[in-house]
Amino acid sequence: MSDNPIKVIYRATWVGSIANVILAVLKITVGKITGSQALVADGVHSFSDLITDTAILIGSRYWTAPADKEHPYGHGRFETLTNIFIGVLLALVGIGLGWDAVSALGHEESTPPSMLAFWAAMASIIVKEVLYRWTIVQAKLIKSRSLHANAWHHRSDALSSLPVAVAVIANIFIPDLNYLDQVAALIVTAMILKAAFEILWPAINELTDAEADSELNDKILHYAEQDPDIREVHAIRNRRTGSSILLDFHMLVDPTLNVEAAHTISENFKSHLLKELDEVVDVIIHIEPYTCAERVVNPCCENKDCQ
Ligand SMILES: [Zn+2]
Ligand SMILES: [Zn+2]
Ligand SMILES: [Zn+2]
Structure with missing residues (x-):
């Protein structure tokens, strides 16, 4: 059937x-x-x-x-x-x-x-x-x-x-x-x-646009850790529409990469997520350079010896 x-x-x-x-x-x-x-x-x-x-x-x-x-x-x-x-x-x-x-x-x-x-x-x-x-x-x-x-x-x-x-x-x-x-x-x-x-x-x-699945954030962070090109992921948001989930987040990459290379990293990560996460049907990724201004999870330190 x-x-x-x-x-x-x-x-x-x-x-x-x-x-x-x-x-x-x-x-x-x-x-x-x-x-x-x-x-x-x-x-x-x-x-x-x-x-x-x-x-x-x-x-x-x-x-x-x-x-x-x-x-x-x-x-x-x-x-x-x-x-x-x-x-x-x-x-x-x-x-x-x-x-x-x-x-x-x-x-x-x-x-x-x-x-x-x-x-x-x-x-x-x-x-x-x-x-x-x-x-x-x-x-x-x-x-x-x-x-x-x-x-x-x-x-x-x-x-x-x-x-x-x-x-x-x-x-x-x-x-x-x-x-x-x-x-x-x-x-x-x-x-x-x-x-x-x-x-x-x-x-x-x-x-009311409540978060669809709080475990999703941990899964995305886990997958991001496995990709050496992804330096950091933050501002993850997910919400449900019917039987599917919409996802968006910020992805930080090496600031010296060109747009094409950064886009390829995000496209590959997106298709990986769509394959792994059952109900997720769309992912919007906002690309940011891995600089002190954008880092949230690993902020830059005042004294340089912690970097
Ligand atoms: Zn009945
Ligand atoms: Zn950001
Ligand atoms: Zn694209």
């Missing part, structure tokens, strides 16, 4: 949305037949997941496009916007489930739903957990943050079917313990909100 990012995104998202439609129809139908309101609500939630899938299918067309005149830094932030959309939607779903659970406390169903509702919920849990595991592999294959976010959404969907299954079993075996359903729903709400936060927080960091 191809590793072309857009193809992987389309494949993973189409498989997920087809599963969502089948699960939604199954849960709503069985929920109506057995009289399980929780299962019907879970089925409606599966339909709402189609909105997320559609956002990825539409958004991925934009964020995989190469840089152009209107977006000279590339279209990576379109993926960030999609992640924010997925995160907010997931948070709303979590809040909705929590609200339902709290308002249902004290008004539990008197007629317990049949085992059919349990099997429908179990089918949903298994399908969604398998989808989570498969989608996370696809996301890692192309290092896509949106697919990663959607994979976690699948797992939170598996978790949200769990209280439905628990409630049916609890109702059948211990009819007095039917408030367990609401307690389980609140635990699920907390898990969904945590997943939403873990999707939203990196996206907010990215939009």
